[in-house]
Amino acid sequence: MIILDNIVRKYKTRNGYHTVLDHVNLTVQKGEKLGILGKNGSGKSTLIRIISGHEYPDSGRVERRMKVSWPLAFSGGFQGSLTGLDNLRFISRIYDIDHASIRGFVEEFAELGKFFREPVKTYSSGMQARLAFALSLAIEFDCYLIDEIIAVGDARFHEKCMHELFEKRKDRSFLIVSHDASLIRAHCSHAAVLESGILVRYTSVDEAYENYMNILHCNA
Amino acid sequence: MNDEKWAGFRQSLSLQLRVIGALLMREIITRYGRNNLGFLWLLLEPIIFTVGVVILWSAFHNTLGIHVEVTPFIVTGYSSLLLWRTCSFRGIKSIESNRSLMHHRQVKVQDIFYARMLLDVAGITASFLLLMAVMMGMGLMHFPADPLLLITGWILMSWFSACLGIILGCLSEHSELVERLWHPASYFMLPISGVFFMVDWLTPTLQKLVMWVPTVHPIEMMRGGYWGSTVPTHFQIGYILLVCLLMTLAALLLMADRRMKMLV
Numbered sequence: 001m002i003i004l005d006n007i008v009r010k011y012k013t014r015n016g017y018h019t020v021l022d023h024v025n026l027t028v029q030k031g032e033k034l035g036i037l038g039k040n041g042s043g044k045s046t047l048i049r050i051i052s053g054h055e056y057p058d059s060g061r062v063e064r065r066m067k068v069s070w071p072l073a074f075s076g077g078f079q080g081s082l083t084g085l086d087n088l089r090f091i092s093r094i095y096d097i098d099h100a101s102i103r104g105f106v107e108e109f110a111e112l113g114k115f116f117r118e119p120v121k122t123y124s125s126g127m128q129a130r131l132a133f134a135l136s137l138a139i140e141f142d143c144y145l146i147d148e149i150i151a152v153g154d155a156r157f158h159e160k161c162m163h164e165l166f167e168k169r170k171d172r173s174f175l176i177v178s179h180d181a182s183l184i185r186a187h188c189s190h191a192a193v194l195e196s197g198i199l200v201r202y203t204s205v206d207e208a209y210e211n212y213m214n215i216l217h218c219n220a
Numbered sequence: 221m222n223d224e225k226w227a228g229f230r231q232s233l234s235l236q237l238r239v240i241g242a243l244l245m246r247e248i249i250t251r252y253g254r255n256n257l258g259f260l261w262l263l264l265e266p267i268i269f270t271v272g273v274v275i276l277w278s279a280f281h282n283t284l285g286i287h288v289e290v291t292p293f294i295v296t297g298y299s300s301l302l303l304w305r306t307c308s309f310r311g312i313k314s315i316e317s318n319r320s321l322m323h324h325r326q327v328k329v330q331d332i333f334y335a336r337m338l339l340d341v342a343g344i345t346a347s348f349l350l351l352m353a354v355m356m357g358m359g360l361m362h363f364p365a366d367p368l369l370l371i372t373g374w375i376l377m378s379w380f381s382a383c384l385g386i387i388l389g390c391l392s393e394h395s396e397l398v399e400r401l402w403h404p405a406s407y408f409m410l411p412i413s414g415v416f417f418m419v420d421w422l423t424p425t426l427q428k429l430v431m432w433v434p435t436v437h438p439i440e441m442m443r444g445g446y447w448g449s450t451v452p453t454h455f456q457i458g459y460i461l462l463v464c465l466l467m468t469l470a471a472l473l474l475m476a477d478r479r480m481k482m483l484v
Contacts, residue, residue: 053325070323077323081250093242094326096235 002028002051002068002143002175007060009046020046021057022197028173030066030142035184035205036177037212038194044177045071047194048147051175066142066173077132080121084112084131087120088138095139102138109164110134111157130157137164143173148180181209239326243318243335251339262343263350270298270351274360288418288443288451291360296370296442297415299348304381304413304435305406306340311385312392312399330475333389337382345378365448373441376460380434383467390474414439419454427454434463 009021020043028034038044048071049055050062070077078087088106092099107116110130112123120128136144144165166174166187177194178184184191184205191208192201195215202208252259277290311333318332355361364370392398410416414436419427430436437460444453 052323054323070325078320079246079250079318080320082246086246086249090242090246090321091324093245094239094324096238 001030001063001065002026002173003061003063003065004051005061005063007047007050007057007062009043009050009055009057019197021050021199023060024194024197024199026192026199026201028143028175031171031173032190033174033188034176035188035191035208036175036194036199037179037181037184037191037208038177039179039216042194043197044179044194045147047199048145048175048177052145067140069136069139069141069144071145071147072133072136077135078120078128081119083119084110084116084123087131088135091135091139097139106131106134106138109137109160133161141172143175144169146174146176148178181212185209235326236328236331239328239331240335240338243321243327243331244339246321247335247339263347266298266302266344266347267351267354270294270355273298288447289361291355292446293418293443295348295351295355295361296439296446299344299351300377300435300439300442301410301413301415302344302347303341303377304384304409306344307337307381307385308388308402308406310336310340311387311389312402314385314389315393329390333386333471333475337385340385341378341382345374348374361446364446365450366445368445370442370445372457373438373445373455376441376457376464377435377438379464380438380460380467383464383471386471387467387474390471390477409435412436418443418451420452431456431459434460 004024004026007021007024008019010017010019012018024047036044036047046055050057051064052068052071053062053064054071077091079090082090084106085103088103089099092102110116110127110133112127112131115123115127120131123131174187176184176188188205190201191205192199193208193212193215200211202211248259252262273294274291277294314332314336315329318327321327321332322329352361356363388398388402392402412430412433414430414433419430419436419440422430431454437455437457440453440455441457443451444455447453
């Protein structure tokens with residue numbers, strides 16, 4: 001279970017503070033697939049970074065009672081001057097697993113060939129995304145945080161990722177934030193909408209979708 | 221309850237040590253790489269520099285007014301200089317060059333600084349020891365008269381440098397000005413840091429002034445440790461200890477500032 005208790009996050013701007021998250025409360029149960037819909041700039045990524053522990057709230061409490069992934073945003077989490085293999089070793093060390101046990105999987109899944117032993121900064125964005133995805137699948141989490149699934153690699157690779165994540169790991173929790181409602185409708189059993197820093201949970205995905213559409217059209 | 225707390229503490233400690241270990245490996249790989257001489261440069265560079273300076277200074281010995289043997293004077297001075305210069309400049313870039321790794325919640329600001337400072341201090345200490353050994357082998361230096369005093373001076377110098385690196389590293393995250401100002405400031409510090417003079421050579425008025433400079437004390441201690449009582453030295457352990465303790469407190473408070481992580 002993940003519990004967010006009255007999370008407030010403000011950013012300093014030239015004209016005072018801008019409240020990104022305004023007393024957000026949220027509980028994610030084990031095995032739950034929760035989607036959070038929000039427009040660009042509604043605070044989705046901030047929320048997911050706070051849940052992952054990458055960023056701290058100004059006030060409020062985050063409680064993680066299960067193993068939560070880092071945000072699968074398909075690029076962050078790497079040191080550019082290290083090779084793919086070095087990054088794998090680094091991540092293995094901090095998550096306390098034997099790197100030899102996941103190396104085969106990552107090397108095969110990421111399809112980097114000889115580039116696996118080249119610095120990450122020489123990778124194309126597609127290659128970086130493949131490595132990031134392979135690494136986050138190599139370490140088993142109870143809850144995966146997903147920030148906007150964008151197409152990784154070609155259609156076949158994308159298909160492979162979706163299968164690994166949503167088929168093989170369907171017993172896990174997922175928290176997906178996106179502005180793309182179809183993604184959330186496809187993969188989530190519950191949904192909420194984040195608008196101007198306020199999070200509202202709905203009883204069904206359809207209800208959340210309707211409200212989200214209303215918000216989109218009001219502002220259009 | 222105490223058992224539970226103890227278990228929690230041990231768990232956190234082992235996690236932190238693991239993260240620092242991983243960061244150390246990451247720094248070693250990127251810095252000393254797999255190409256060229258890698259790690260060897262860390263040891264070779266100060267040796268090349270010191271040998272060159274010793275040759276130059278020996279040639280101008282009489283005109284420069286150095287009243288002691290040149291080699292140990294340069295070795296103790298340059299190694300100390302290397303400590304605070306390296307730590308301060310490495311500190312400033314710490315967060316920036318590790319920012320992407322902070323995506324993992326295990327990696328804290330503190331771990332990044334500890335790993336960096338540990339690596340720099342360890343590397344320079346190794347090069348200092350090697351330099352001493354080489355110079356002793358060449359007959360340009362003898363075994364220190366008071367090794368304990370020399371080591372204490374070195375430890376205090378390392379402690380001061382690591383704190384300086386962390387403080388500047390944290391402050392530079394808040395304002396770019398810190399880095400810009402530190403460049404000239406570190407040059408101004410060169411002549412007064414105690415690297416190029418011994419306190420005893422100065423006039424009493426100047427002596428009083430330079431005794432306020434923290435680095436003067438450990439460098440004098442190291443030189444006192446090398447020559448023993450044959451060369452007069454001036455230092456107060458209490459003063460440099462107090463400075464180091466206050467700087468440690470400042471470093472810990474700056475790293476604990478939650479905004480440090482938010483700047484990511």
